[in-house]
Amino acid sequence: MNSPIATALVLERPRELVRRDFELPTIGDDDGILRIEACGLCGTDHEEYTGHLRAPYGFIPGHEAVGIVESAGDAALERWDVAIGERVAVEVFLSCRTCPSCLEGTYRRCTNHGLGDMYGFIDVEKGCGLWGGYASHLYLAPDALVLPMPDSLDPVVATLFNPLGAGVRWAVEVPETKPGDVVVVLGPGIRGLSAAAAAKHAGAGFVMVTGLGPRDAPRLAQAKDFGADLAVDVETDDPVRLLKKAIGGLADIVVDVTAKAATAPGQALQLVRPGGTVVLAGTRGSPDVPGFDPDLIVYKEIKVVGALGVDTRSYETAIDLLQSGVYPFADLTRQTAGFDDVEALVQAMAGESNDPPPVHAVFTP
DSSP states (O other): OOOOEEEEEEEEETTEEEEEEEEOOOOOSSOEEEEEEEEEOOHHHHHHHHTSSOOSSOBOOOOOEEEEEEEEOHHHHHHHTOOTTOEEEEOSSOOOSOSHHHHTTOGGGOSSSGGGGOTTSSBTTSTTSOOSSSBSEEEEOTTOOEEEOOTTSOHHHHTTHHHHHHHHIIIIITTTOOTTOEEEEEOOSHHHHHHHHHHHHTTOSEEEEEEOHHHHHHHHHHHGGGTOSEEEETTTSOHHHHHHHHHSSOEEEEEEOOSSOTTHHHHHHHHEEEEEEEEEOSOOSSSOOTTOOHHHHHHTTOEEEEOOSOOHHHHHHHHHHHHHTSSOGGGSOEEEEOTTTHHHHHHHHTTOSSSOOOSEEEEOO
16 A cells, blocks of 8 residues: 655755655654645745755755644644644744753754754755645644644635744844834835734834835835835935934834845944844845944944744734734735746745745745
């Protein structure tokens, strides 16, 4: 009798996504299998595809997976507090639940997993290989973390649990945003719009979102639907001048979610008030940051905080906010793609095609 088969796309090397079949593993008492319904595409995905984020092994990309628990052991179901047939979202990080970092709740720094065991970036030769969302099925390891997902949320929209969770953590929890705060978000992608919505929902008194050039123009046009009081194209306008004009001062909090935008950290220091907070959540891909003046950190007594990933509390807040319908996440400019055309979608997101990238891109097997 043949073993059940899963299908996946393996990124064997930069720009080489190869379709492969995998045997589904035999499930024990403490693990499970997810049948993937949808997996959101992240900026990390196209950076992996182009080789900006490179691994010395092949892997299945995708870390924003939502699907149905198809099989699982009794211990796993009890730990996750879910049932067979239930829709769940899968967190990026694994947690051993025993190391000091996991015990204090910062499991993204788990000493037994950490960055080396993130879903969507694990060696395809490890275990059953089904460690990424560009697949029909995902292996739910004993240390996996899952979140029950309301049936009322369409699975494609539900993949926003990840970027919206990032918005909640980066724009609210990390900088401790208070009612009335002025918040500036650098970058109008899905995480930027999510950060704006999260900040406004937390009571921010004024939210500004910035972008750059024609590529970001459609996203800036949608920013006001997601809590932004002002949207600024920094290619044509001075964001510091416009912020001062709008509120008579500078921001309490600046959240940088840009990717490969070398000048954004320097701009963040210009936009934040003395004694304010800058959250760096985007990555440069390079140590070169033109315009970054560290003396401003001293003279203005700026608090600069790095933010990596999301945690369960932020995800749960995000799921509640998605379900509430307060912001039109279901109406975002969106494109879905299956096994045959997801590569073209990733190329568009990377800016390597003539197709404009959608705000929200989703793989649906």
